[in-house]
Amino acid sequence: MSPVPAGLDFLGGAGTVTGSKFLVTAGGTQVLVDCGLFQGLRELRRRNWDPFPRPPGDIDAAVISHAHLDHSGYLPALVRDGFSGPIYLSSGTAALADIVLTDSAHLLAEDAEHARVHGYSKHDPPLPLYTDADVDAAVALFRPVAFGASVTVGPDLAAELQPAGHILGSASVLLTPADGPRVLFSGDLGRNRHPLLRPPPPPPEADTIVVESTYGNRQHDRDEDHDRLADAIRRTVARGGSVVIPAFAVDRTEVILMSLRELRRADAIPDIPIYVDSPMALAALRVYREAIRRHDPELRDDLPAVDPFDPGNVHELRTAAESKTINNPRWPCLIISASGMATGGRVLQHLESLMPEARNTVVLAGYQAVGTRGRDLLDGARSVKLHGRNVPVRAEIVNVPFFSVHADAGEIVDWLRRAPRPPSSCYVVHGEPEAADAMAGRIRGELGWSVTVASLGQHVRL
Numbered sequence: 001m002s003p004v005p006a007g008l009d010f011l012g013g014a015g016t017v018t019g020s021k022f023l024v025t026a027g028g029t030q031v032l033v034d035c036g037l038f039q040g041l042r043e044l045r046r047r048n049w050d051p052f053p054r055p056p057g058d059i060d061a062a063v064i065s066h067a068h069l070d071h072s073g074y075l076p077a078l079v080r081d082g083f084s085g086p087i088y089l090s091s092g093t094a095a096l097a098d099i100v101l102t103d104s105a106h107l108l109a110e111d112a113e114h115a116r117v118h119g120y121s122k123h124d125p126p127l128p129l130y131t132d133a134d135v136d137a138a139v140a141l142f143r144p145v146a147f148g149a150s151v152t153v154g155p156d157l158a159a160e161l162q163p164a165g166h167i168l169g170s171a172s173v174l175l176t177p178a179d180g181p182r183v184l185f186s187g188d189l190g191r192n193r194h195p196l197l198r199p200p201p202p203p204p205e206a207d208t209i210v211v212e213s214t215y216g217n218r219q220h221d222r223d224e225d226h227d228r229l230a231d232a233i234r235r236t237v238a239r240g241g242s243v244v245i246p247a248f249a250v251d252r253t254e255v256i257l258m259s260l261r262e263l264r265r266a267d268a269i270p271d272i273p274i275y276v277d278s279p280m281a282l283a284a285l286r287v288y289r290e291a292i293r294r295h296d297p298e299l300r301d302d303l304p305a306v307d308p309f310d311p312g313n314v315h316e317l318r319t320a321a322e323s324k325t326i327n328n329p330r331w332p333c334l335i336i337s338a339s340g341m342a343t344g345g346r347v348l349q350h351l352e353s354l355m356p357e358a359r360n361t362v363v364l365a366g367y368q369a370v371g372t373r374g375r376d377l378l379d380g381a382r383s384v385k386l387h388g389r390n391v392p393v394r395a396e397i398v399n400v401p402f403f404s405v406h407a408d409a410g411e412i413v414d415w416l417r418r419a420p421r422p423p424s425s426c427y428v429v430h431g432e433p434e435a436a437d438a439m440a441g442r443i444r445g446e447l448g449w450s451v452t453v454a455s456l457g458q459h460v461r462l
Contacts, residue, residue, distance in 0.1 A: 007024070007462060008022060013430045014429050014457075014458065015432075017431055018037065018038050019036050020034040020429070021033075026177035027180075029060050029156045031063060033175070033185050034187075035064065035075045036070040037069050040370050044371060048129055052081060056078050056079075057082035059083055060153065061087070061153040063159050065187030066187060067097040067170075067250055068248070068250065069100060075087065075138040076105065076131075079137045088153060090161055092298065093144075095169070098142075100250060103249070112127055147171065158176045160173075162200075164186070164190055165199050167190075167197075168287065172200065172203065181462045182204075183210065186211040189212060189412060192411055195308075198300055200407075206419070212429060212431065214430055218409060219408045220402050229363065232396070233361075234270065235396075237272060242354060243335070243360070243361045244337065244354050249339075252366055253285065256365055257276075264312055271312065274333070275333060275334070275335045277350070278338040280345075281338055327352075340366055342374045351373075358396070363398045364377060367401070373386075377397050412439065425460075428440045428452070428454060440452070
């Protein structure tokens, strides 16, 4: 019998920025690269409830690029449904994914209970996608590996992680079959000017490259967005209002706090209370502070000697009772709360109380996927549904996309340009159709590579 040719299946993260799942088959080995939740549009979220496209018990191992839910958030469901292999990831990703998945299970349980109490679910009783026990089972399979170390993930396949500069622990993943072509997954690439992390090194040599395209048709402008944030805060305080920033708990909160520290030191914004209202963000802050303490090599070497996440007058809210005290603040303040696209978490209660008042401001600090409340606000919605009811939007909406920690289109192409040689094939993933098409066009036009925008369910030979 002739050997089965190496293959790649796009099981998620194709045609959308969420749900990244890529299955590589080499010889008798099946390895899943990333295992993310679909987010955004209801039709996408429903896919999380579909049976996994391949029997989970047949998958030998998983390799996770980083801790964000759209790359790691389906792991507990995969394990519950029969996957029992090792999950390889960096130590930073292991620490953060434990936090992220635990919080995800908590929010899923809260959403199910809220739907049960208020009767707006089609299911009786509403159930969460997965539980705390499922998360514990997944975390028990974590196998942290060092950057640059080759690890055998099956009889026919080795994996290697290299820093991607997106969030702490984020990685590009290189898979090398024993007898076959090398395939590189970019993961989510970081900014060349990330305030915390070093930029990603050049990609290693590979025969196939799978590259993200979140900002495949956009370019960031740091200075303009810095000024836009400061202007929004000053303008809001002058009219007696408060600012709420929906922020991803991992990395985005840290970057925002660093920017607020810089603006405060320059007297560019007034000294108002800053509330960090996200247990997950506070847990992630501890991980980042520990990385700084041990001089983690992923971090820039020009970080300030003092705590870079302390702009002054910061209040950490840990309990639900503390969170409720700022639902209707009696004085101007700034609230940073998860989730970053307003899909869940404590930020929803703050939006519910602040959005109906024109004196307040909502700052959208990063990418907002189609179908999320954040995207609805960005697109000018005059009301959004929260907790089963429509809430009017009279607050000012300000977009500051610089705070995304994704590489923009030019940075992605520049990273690819540094490859030792052109790959035989390149597949564009993890982007909305317009962004993915634009990225493919730039790769084809500027690099002269053979490139394809991947489609969901597509199988290709490697």
